[in-house]
Amino acid sequence: MSQYENNPGATYTPAAGHHLLTPLYDLGVALTTREALWRNRLVELLSPQDDDVILDIGAGTGSLATLLARQNPAMRYYGIDPDEAAIDIAQAKAVRAGTSPVFKVAHFSKDAVSGWPKPTKATLCLVLHQVPLDEKLRLLQEIHSTLDADGMLFIADYGEQRSWLMRTLFSSTIQRLDGVSDTQPNADGVLVPLMVQAGFAEIEEPAQFNTVTGSISILKGIKAGQHTE
Structure with missing residues (x-):
């Protein structure tokens, strides 16, 4: 059974844009983002090892x-x-699957996860396009x-929209839902x-997927040259 820590944060955009739509989030993401393709590719790139601590x-x-639990039950x-x-939905999934993830309800910050082990890998999926530029950098x-x-960071999100078709699809779907001010920097390749400004090195884009809502990129960066005392 999953462990469930509750520490509610302040104002935020719910997963589906509105609390009432949260139960439909999985279906919406699957239908509009080719989720099976990019999530499975993300898991391949994460390649969870027995000693990995993965922060999502x-x-x-x-x-x-x-x-991830299906790929390697030994990872944390x-x-x-x-x-x-x-x-709540995530917790129910874990119960049905018989897995033991740890969840916490809170806005992410270093302090919010200070009681957890240092992660060897972190993931950030479909978050950055929904927040202002200064919050993107803070995260x-x-x-x-x-x-x-x-440690390594893997981002899966709407990134640079490189073609006329992807820009058009992105503007007519995601930007209609989430607005332009927060989403446009992603589309422009920010x-x-x-990631460079935040200190990440060896940044790569190992995968990119064209969808009916725009182009989703997987980006990877490494926290290099800094060792725990």
């Missing part, structure tokens, strides 16, 4: 927790999300500070420069 920021309804998973309704900086030495 914006854990949502626990889809990644389930896939910690998920944080401010949406209590989404975490990346705090993840960098939270990671263990040589994520890689922000």
Whole structure:
């Protein structure tokens, strides 16, 4: 059975944009983002090892927790999300699957996860396009500070929209739902420069998926050259 820590945060955008729609979030993401493709690729890239501690920021309804536990039950998973309704769904999934993730209802910060082990890997899925530019940078900086030495960050989100078709689809779907001010920097390619500014090195884009709502990129960065005393 999953462990469930509750520490509600302040104002945020629920997983599906509105609390009443949270139960439909999984279906919506599956239909509009080719989720099976990018999540399975993300799990391949994470390649969870027995000694891994994986921190999932914006854990949502626990889809990644389930896939990671299936890939390697020995790894340790910690998920944080401010949406209590989404975490309730994640907890129920874990019970059905017989897995033991740890969830916490809170906005992510280094202090919010200070009681957890240092993560060797962190994930950030479909979060950054929904928050202002200064919050994008804050999240990346705090993840960098939270990671263990040589830890890795994997981002799966709407990134640079490189073609006319992807820009058009993105503007007619995601930007209609989430607005332009927070989403446009992602479409313009801000994520890689922000990762550099936050201190990540060896940044790569190992995968990119065109969807009916725009292009989703997987980005990887390493916290290099800093070792725990």
